[in-house]
Amino acid sequence: MKKFIVFLIGLFAAQSSLLAQEKSLLWKVSMKGQPDSYLFGTIHAICQSDYLEMELLDQALERSQQLILEIDMNNPQAIANMQSKMNLQGDTTLRHWIPNDDDYFFIAEACARYGIAIEEFMRFKPMMLISILTMKSFQCENLVSYENNLTQMAQKVDKPVLGLETASYQLNLFDALSSEDIVRMIKATLEEIKVAEQTSAMTQLYRNQDIQGLYEMVAQSAEMKNHQDLFLTKRNQNWARALPELMNQTSSLIAVGAGHLGGPQGLIALLKSKGYRVVPVKNFP
Numbered sequence: 001m002k003k004f005i006v007f008l009i010g011l012f013a014a015q016s017s018l019l020a021q022e023k024s025l026l027w028k029v030s031m032k033g034q035p036d037s038y039l040f041g042t043i044h045a046i047c048q049s050d051y052l053e054m055e056l057l058d059q060a061l062e063r064s065q066q067l068i069l070e071i072d073m074n075n076p077q078a079i080a081n082m083q084s085k086m087n088l089q090g091d092t093t094l095r096h097w098i099p100n101d102d103d104y105f106f107i108a109e110a111c112a113r114y115g116i117a118i119e120e121f122m123r124f125k126p127m128m129l130i131s132i133l134t135m136k137s138f139q140c141e142n143l144v145s146y147e148n149n150l151t152q153m154a155q156k157v158d159k160p161v162l163g164l165e166t167a168s169y170q171l172n173l174f175d176a177l178s179s180e181d182i183v184r185m186i187k188a189t190l191e192e193i194k195v196a197e198q199t200s201a202m203t204q205l206y207r208n209q210d211i212q213g214l215y216e217m218v219a220q221s222a223e224m225k226n227h228q229d230l231f232l233t234k235r236n237q238n239w240a241r242a243l244p245e246l247m248n249q250t251s252s253l254i255a256v257g258a259g260h261l262g263g264p265q266g267l268i269a270l271l272k273s274k275g276y277r278v279v280p281v282k283n284f285p
Contacts, residue, residue: 023209024280025258026056027268031276035251038064038281039267041214041258042147043206047140050203058153059284064253067154068246069147071170072163074155082167086124093122094129097182107183110190126182127174133189137199150255162246164239164256173230181227188221206258215262233265240270 027039038060098104108118121129205213
């Protein structure tokens with residue numbers, strides 16, 4: 001379940017003409033008097049066959065003293081809190097977010113076509129259903145995660161793994177959405193499963209290391225409509241405020257959804273505005 005949640009937020013969350021030409025998922029972040037750090041754009045879930053094995057990423061982790069992710073998914077208490085928050089309390093059911101009968105039966109029938117019984121999700125917040133549906137949009141059985149792989153690599157050599165946000169914070173983002181927003185998201189996700197074009201396009205942009213294209217795709221998606229400030233801009237600004245202290249004395253590999261890197265309020269632009277030099281990593285000496 002935790003992989004579903006991280007992936008979903010990553011989807012909601014996925015500048016200048018010069019930046020648009022610099023296609024790279026891995027960037028060096030430097031400032032005089034401080035150790036170099038690295039910024040990597042992930043895709044929270046991807047088919048094994050599309051996974052990019054990057055020697056440069058492995059080297060960046062080797063050169064770093066700590067790994068920084070959106071959230072630390074290996075904190076047992078955080079996971080317990082997250083799972084608890086997914087459960088609905090009292091008499092509330094999923095119908096609270098899908099009050100219209102026509103919408104409900106349309107969604108239920110569409111879910112059934114993909115082997116999903118909506119009745120099994122009645123006692124969960126709608127994000128759980130959206131997460132499962134999102135996974136169905138991938139045309140493969142074997143999904144992998146950059147965050148999981150990086151975490152395992154860091155743990156093998158006893159490097160600390162930190163989180164920029166708590167799981168509770170990420171879950172609370174969805175509590176701010178209206179029932180109309182939720183219904184729109186569910187229907188948009190069902191349409192993505194049907195045509196499978198958006199997932200394929202996103203994967204291709206990622207494999208091309210086109211962070212500007214990924215930012216534009218995420219920002220223009222139906223799911224992001226009216227909520228770019230909530231899911232992208234404010235979170236990027238929060239991270240840009242927190243990162244200088246984390247990088248000041250400790251070389252870090254920061255791995256967040258690639259959609260957070262590009263754009264005028266993306267992490268690359270925000271770190272540059274704070275005086276950091278942020279350049280693509282093409283090789284290591």
